Amino acid sequence: MREFMDISKALxxxxxxxxxxxxxxxxxxxxxxxxxxxxxxxxxxxxMSILRQARLVEARKAGRWIHYRRNDSEADEHIAEALAWLDESLQGDRQVIVDRKRLKSILKMDPETLCCRQASRVKAN
Amino acid sequence: MREFMDISKALxxxxxxxxxxxxxxxxxxxxxxxxxxxxxxxxxxxxMSILRQARLVEARKAGRWIHYRRNDSEADEHIAEALAWLDESLQGDRQVIVDRKRLKSILKMDPETLCCRQASRVKAN
DNA sequence: TCCTTAATTCGCCATATAGCGAATTATAAC
DNA sequence: GTTATAATTCGCTATATGGCGAATTAAGGA
Structure with missing residues (x-):
């Protein structure tokens, strides 16, 4: 129950x-x-700490940065099932589309003015 | 998004x-x-009104009583997927087992002393 | 009609949660 | 070492949520 509630509260x-x-x-x-x-x-x-507590995401530390990614582990069946429900439910959702567009422009932004300057430096190396 | 949030908040x-x-x-x-x-x-x-709002359950009125049941409609794919996640996650859960035991004894209880006296009367008819 | 009862709605309170800014921690650059 | 910056933690506030009891509504039975 605890595990399920962690996930459902996170979502x-x-x-x-x-x-x-x-x-x-x-x-x-x-x-x-x-x-x-x-x-x-x-x-x-x-x-992010709540999503992490629910094991919906995992964190990868790289220097000063912490990269978050989905937990796509096959071992966590309940997580996988929750993510499947999530993805299918929000297929084509307006807010999701807006956020992805916004993300795209953020990724293209001038690295000097953006917070994550390291992104470009890593790419440059 | 609204639909998804209704379900996830309900759960x-x-x-x-x-x-x-x-x-x-x-x-x-x-x-x-x-x-x-x-x-x-x-x-x-x-x-129950929150679960109903999320379309996770449906209500059936019978006299003074309102019977709630799961929405098992195949048409609601997102609901079905959420329920699949729910059921698999709570397979064998301790609280769920306790509640089912409790339900069994409730269903067996003396209809005179229990709230839902109609249940037995309907059965008696 | 009047009473009983299942269920809901309303008003209220206590707790939980999401949000922010300030302070702190950790890491890399100078 | 000092500074700068990514991220977190802490303290606080406003709002949301879950809980109850009282009042209300709806439907049968007397």
Whole structure:
């Protein structure tokens, strides 16, 4: 029950759902998620800890950055089933489309002006 | 998004999840659900309206009684997927087992002392 | 009609949650 | 070491949510 409630509570907030949907294609660091959601860093951080607690996402530390990605592990059947429900339910959702567009422009933004400058540096190396 | 959030919020409360699980096998009226959960009638009624709003359950009126059952309609794919996730996640869950036992004893209880006296009268007819 | 009873609605309270800004931590650059 | 920056933690506030009891509604039975 605890496991199920952790997941369902994690998915009961729209902003956390938006995070899960922009993480569908690729991993993102917190500062990128902040830009997509338009929320304060502390708020996004809290959301990510809740998603992580529910094991819906995993974190990968790289220098100062922490990259979050979906937990796509086949071992977690309940997670996989929840994600399948999530993805099918929000197929073509307006908010999801808007967020993905927003993400695209964020990824294209001038690295000097954007928070995640390292992204370009890593790419440059 | 609205539809998804309605469902995920409905499933983000443990007592509502317990309701969904005791409704797995059979439909029940509110007074039976009150006995299983051990909550006030007004509270249970509110929970049922939230589950109904999310289309996770359907209501059938019979005299003074309102029988709730799961929405098992094949047409609602998102509901079906959520229910599949719910059932698999809570397979063998301790709380669910306790609630089902409790339900069994409630169904066996003396109809005179139990709230749902009509249940036996209907059966007697 | 009047009473009983299943269920809901309403009003209220306590707790949980989401949000922010400030302070803190951790890591890399200078 | 010092500074800068990504991220988290902490303290706080506003709102949302779950709970109850009382009042209300709806439907049978006396």
């Amino acid at each position: 009961s907030d729209e902003n956390r759902v938006r995070v899960m949907m922009v993480l569908q294609d690729r991993e993102l660091c917190v500062c990128q998620l902040i830009e997509v959601l338009g929320l304060a860093p502390s708020t996004v951080s809290k959301h | 983000s409360d443990e007592n509502r999840v317990r309701v969904m699980m005791v409704l797995q096998d059979r439909e029940l009226c509110v007074c039976q659900l009150i006995e299983v959960l051990g909550l006030a009638p007004s509270t249970v009624s509110k929970h």
